[in-house]
Amino acid sequence: MPGSRGTLTVFLVLLLAAALFVGSRLQGGQIFDTDIQSILPNRSLSPAVRAAVLETTDISANRVAFLVQAGTPEVQRAAKEDLSSLLDASGLFIDDLASAEETGRWIYDNREELLCEADAEAFDEAAAAKVRRDALAKVYGIGAPVSGDLLRTDPFLLTLRLADCLSAGMIAGGQNAGLLTGRLTESAYRIDTQDSLIALIAGWQDRWADQGVTLARTGAVFYAAHAGNSARWEISVIGMVGLAGVVLLLGLAFRRLSSVLLVVTLIGVSFLSGLCVTLFFFPKIHVLVMVFAAMLVGVVSDYAVHTFAARASNNWPGDAESRRLVRRPITVSMLTTAAGFAGLWFLGINLFAQLAVFAVTGVVAAWLLVQGVLVPLDIRPRAPERAAESWARRVRVINHLLPRGRVLPILSIAFVLLTLGGVLRHTTLDDVRQFQPRSPDLLADEAVMRTVLPAAGGVVYLVSEGDTLEAAQAVEEAAVQKLLAADPATVALAYTRFDPSDSARARNSAAIETRLKAPYLDEFRKRFGLTEAASPATELPARPDWLEALHVTGDQGRHFLVAQLNTVPPEFALDVPGAMIVDIPDTYSQAFAAYRKLSTYSLLIASLAAAVFVLVIYRSWRALLIIACPCAAMLAGIFIPAMFGFPLSFFSIAAALVLFGIGIDYAAFIWEASEKQEDWSRASVLIGAVTTELSMGLLSLSETYPVSSFGLTIAVGVPCALIYALTVAGFMKRGVYS
Amino acid sequence: MRRGLAALVSAVLVTAPAMAETACPAPGAMQPASGRLPFVQTRHLSNIAEPIGSSGYVDISDAEVVWTVLDPIEVRTVISDAGILQAVEDGPLEPVSSAGVANPMVSESGLIDLLKGNFAAVSTYYDVEEVPASGSAGWRVRLHPKNAGVAEYLTGINLTGCRSIETVEIVQSNGDVMNIGFGTE
Numbered sequence: 054m055p056g057s058r059g060t061l062t063v064f065l066v067l068l069l070a071a072a073l074f075v076g077s078r079l080q081g082g083q084i085f086d087t088d089i090q091s092i093l094p095n096r097s098l099s100p101a102v103r104a105a106v107l108e109t110t111d112i113s114a115n116r117v118a119f120l121v122q123a124g125t126p127e128v129q130r131a132a133k134e135d136l137s138s139l140l141d142a143s144g145l146f147i148d149d150l151a152s153a154e155e156t157g158r159w160i161y162d163n164r165e166e167l168l169c170e171a172d173a174e175a176f177d178e179a180a181a182a183k184v185r186r187d188a189l190a191k192v193y194g195i196g197a198p199v200s201g202d203l204l205r206t207d208p209f210l211l212t213l214r215l216a217d218c219l220s221a222g223m224i225a226g227g228q229n230a231g232l233l234t235g236r237l238t239e240s241a242y243r244i245d246t247q248d249s250l251i252a253l254i255a256g257w258q259d260r261w262a263d264q265g266v267t268l269a270r271t272g273a274v275f276y277a278a279h280a281g282n283s284a285r286w287e288i289s290v291i292g293m294v295g296l297a298g299v300v301l302l303l304g305l306a307f308r309r310l311s312s313v314l315l316v317v318t319l320i321g322v323s324f325l326s327g328l329c330v331t332l333f334f335f336p337k338i339h340v341l342v343m344v345f346a347a348m349l350v351g352v353v354s355d356y357a358v359h360t361f362a363a364r365a366s367n368n369w370p371g372d373a374e375s376r377r378l379v380r381r382p383i384t385v386s387m388l389t390t391a392a393g394f395a396g397l398w399f400l401g402i403n404l405f406a407q408l409a410v411f412a413v414t415g416v417v418a419a420w421l422l423v424q425g426v427l428v429p430l431d432i433r434p435r436a437p438e439r440a441a442e443s444w445a446r447r448v449r450v451i452n453h454l455l456p457r458g459r460v461l462p463i464l465s466i467a468f469v470l471l472t473l474g475g476v477l478r479h480t481t482l483d484d485v486r487q488f489q490p491r492s493p494d495l496l497a498d499e500a501v502m503r504t505v506l507p508a509a510g511g512v513v514y515l516v517s518e519g520d521t522l523e524a525a526q527a528v529e530e531a532a533v534q535k536l537l538a539a540d541p542a543t544v545a546l547a548y549t550r551f552d553p554s555d556s557a558r559a560r561n562s563a564a565i566e567t568r569l570k571a572p573y574l575d576e577f578r579k580r581f582g583l584t585e586a587a588s589p590a591t592e593l594p595a596r597p598d599w600l601e602a603l604h605v606t607g608d609q610g611r612h613f614l615v616a617q618l619n620t621v622p623p624e625f626a627l628d629v630p631g632a633m634i635v636d637i638p639d640t641y642s643q644a645f646a647a648y649r650k651l652s653t654y655s656l657l658i659a660s661l662a663a664a665v666f667v668l669v670i671y672r673s674w675r676a677l678l679i680i681a682c683p684c685a686a687m688l689a690g691i692f693i694p695a696m697f698g699f700p701l702s703f704f705s706i707a708a709a710l711v712l713f714g715i716g717i718d719y720a721a722f723i724w725e726a727s728e729k730q731e732d733w734s735r736a737s738v739l740i741g742a743v744t745t746e747l748s749m750g751l752l753s754l755s756e757t758y759p760v761s762s763f764g765l766t767i768a769v770g771v772p773c774a775l776i777y778a779l780t781v782a783g784f785m786k787r788g789v790y791s
Numbered sequence: 792m793r794r795g796l797a798a799l800v801s802a803v804l805v806t807a808p809a810m811a812e813t814a815c816p817a818p819g820a821m822q823p824a825s826g827r828l829p830f831v832q833t834r835h836l837s838n839i840a841e842p843i844g845s846s847g848y849v850d851i852s853d854a855e856v857v858w859t860v861l862d863p864i865e866v867r868t869v870i871s872d873a874g875i876l877q878a879v880e881d882g883p884l885e886p887v888s889s890a891g892v893a894n895p896m897v898s899e900s901g902l903i904d905l906l907k908g909n910f911a912a913v914s915t916y917y918d919v920e921e922v923p924a925s926g927s928a929g930w931r932v933r934l935h936p937k938n939a940g941v942a943e944y945l946t947g948i949n950l951t952g953c954r955s956i957e958t959v960e961i962v963q964s965n966g967d968v969m970n971i972g973f974g975t976e
Contacts, residue, residue: 130915189866
């Protein structure tokens with residue numbers, strides 16, 4: 054690889070192009086995805102059901118509800134109207150009342166084919182008698198909104214009855230008191246939407262707090278904002294602390310500002326390369342990828358540190374000689390690390406596919422940059438002999454810090470024992486509800502909101518499938534009937550409660566005719582002087598948009614009806630063909646458990662790929678020990694935290710994959726050092742290990758379980774990888790460590 | 792509409808004490824009501840040939856208001872901070888609406904405040920216009936809903952009275968009119 058001015062020119066042109074590409078994508082809109090669903094496996098549900106559920110959950114994710122409470126009705130009303138005005142003016146919110154007339158019209162036009170009861174049989178004589186009594190009470194009593202036109206066309210006031218019973222569990226209806234419900238006009242996962250809404254509410258709260266007004270709110274937008282802020286904090290704090298630590302460490306190790314600047318540049322350019330290529334393949338990058346990407350700081354700095362150390366230890370030789378010194382170890386490292394990260398692609402999780410592209414690109418870019426850019430720019434010091442002596446002294450000091458002799462096998466045995474203890478004691482965590490910390494304030498708000506809206510924050514769905522809408526309606530009706538029979542409060546919002554199948558409409562109509570109209574209509578006509586019968590609607594009006602949203606047509610033309618459920622009775626078995634209950638968190642938790650097991654295959658694949666690489670490169674069976682060390686370190690990283698009660702998860706396995714790549718760096722560098730009788734590699738590996746701890750190990754401090762699980766595995770696995778590599782090198786009695 | 796009715800009912804109930812022989816005080820000076828008041832209600836609904844009449848009495852206490860229709864059927868409606876319950880004929884007392892935590896009749900109308908003598912609550916929901924009373928001494932007030940949504944359905948409410956409200960006329964945008972006349976026990 055030529056280190057010519059031409060290489061630098063190509064590098065600068067590519068860098069500029071990458072910067073322009075990323076800049077243009079940043080200007081083009083939101084490139085970071087904060088949706089927790091994006092980290093979920095793609096294959097946990099059948100594609101059609103998943104699409105139906107996700108479409109519905111997207112819609113429900115954009116729903117928001119506010120409950121304004123105050124000491125007096127006047128203050129409550131004024132505060133609510135103020136909030137409503139602000140939301141309306143922001144253009145972010147559409148009040149459900151906007152579709153109330155449409156909904157009312159739909160119910161009115163369908164009143165003689167809809168029932169509050171789950172099926173027509175339940176509308177018996179007693180129910181009909183109650184309808185009669187209630188209608189009379191509304192006409193003769195106080196306050197009911199009965200107009201002449203309504204009474205003439207709907208003498209039993211079925212519209213009012215249906216509006217009352219059907220809206221009991223649905224978010225779109227039942228607005229009262231301080232309740233304000235609606236939907237966002239922009240995605241709840243857009244950071245600008247979150248920021249605007251949070252700022253609007255904060256301003257409103259400032260104005261009303263001194264009047265004793267409180268607000269409960271719920272909606273995915275608030276959870277996403279909380280999670281987004283938490284992730285952004287982690288990116289900035291963990292990333293900056295890690296970077297600062299690396300800079301300080303390199304400054305102390307190499308005593309050259311240029312070294313620090315070159316490493317920072319290398320990390321920055323690798324990061325930019327990863328971002329650029331990932332944005333090329335994906336429309337958005339999940340924000341957690343950016344957190345995980347902090348690992349590049351550690352991986353990339355390993356190459357730079359090793360190169361600086363090699364050059365300093367060899368009196369800053371020419372570019373070609375410098376490359377010769379580092380090419381093989383960093384190539385082995387790059388290939389095995391890239392293989393490890395590439396394994397993430399096959400886990401079927403979009404987040405990790407993005408991370409695979411990001412990391413492989415970053416690592417390959419770093420490999421190229423070290424040889425093509427870093428070597429020529431690492432200028433020989435003015436007084437090389439003195440600098441070399443100084444470096445040699447530091448190498449001795451650093452080497453002195455490392456354990457040696459019998460301490461190494463003792464530490465290795467201790468790590469192995471702890472690993473075995475972890476294997477015996479380990480627990481697992483796959484429940485996605487525990488993955489991301491949820492704001493206690495928002496959970497408290499949700500609890501308050503649930504007293505008003507039973508379905509607030511609901512994530513359980515009934516999905517009914519059919520070749521036609523009529524078939525899907527029949528499936529849902531059968532399922533809803535069973536659910537309501539088990540618990541009348543189960544169903545929050547179901548399509549067929551508002552738009553039943555033709556056969557159900559016919560049954561309902563017949564029940565109303567025989568049990569209500571036949572015995573009571575003449576009485577009502579006489580009592581109110583009604584001269585003409587109610588005329589049935591000749592043409593159905595358009596379905597309200599929220600009702601349309603419950604009906605999803607799949608790619609294959611199949612129809613899905615997605616009903617929102619409050620709770621499902623324990624031990625409830627839904628044996629209705631074509632219907633299934635989808636509990637989103639449960640479904641994905643099970644999927645994560647399955648992926649945790651499956652991802653161990655990725656470890657095996659990566660290990661085998663790496664074994665092939667080292668055999669091809671070193672042409673020696675003994676070189677397989679280069680693989681044995683990181684394999685043992687992987688197990689240590691996974692199980693030693695488990696020994697101390699930290700549960701094992703899919704993310705531990707994913708981290709082990711990365712740990713494998715890093716562990717190979719250490720084993721390969723030390724192996725090379727043994728072959729070449731060098732004494733500086735141990736120092737460079739220790740520096741590299743500390744930089745890795747500062748970057749990836751710090752992720753263990755994250756509040757988000759996937760990130761902390763990942764970080765802890767690395768934090769524990771890295772020292773194990775180092776100790777195992779040194780132990781094996783010493784045991785082999787080859788090189789300077791014997 | 793319900794909000795309008797609620798405030799109206801509230802205003803009516805505030806005026807329960809028997810009329811005095813002396814000059815009529817301003818509407819805002821009315822005292823909290825208590826005890827039992829008979830009423831006659833007549834609904835003139837558009838496209839319905841005959842008016843629909845009912846009668847009964849209303850009981851007022853600090854804790855609740857019980858609006859009882861005796862004729863042509865028995866309907867008992869209990870209004871309190873806890874919500875609205877209703878019993879029809881020999882049926883049980885049941886919540887009027889199953890949806891939501893509260894009913895606008897109670898939570899938004901200012902009903903409870905009015906029962907405590909807070910006539911100002913009416914002005915939260917309505918522009919109050921005093922118009923010259925015709926005929927005998929007394930006052931006449933016209934209420935115009937402030938909320939555009941309410942105004943869409945409710946044209947206005949006319950109240951007449953002296954020491955208490957004697958008649959109420961609710962005029963809806965669709966032409967429906969409801970009259971309530973209060974007597975003394």
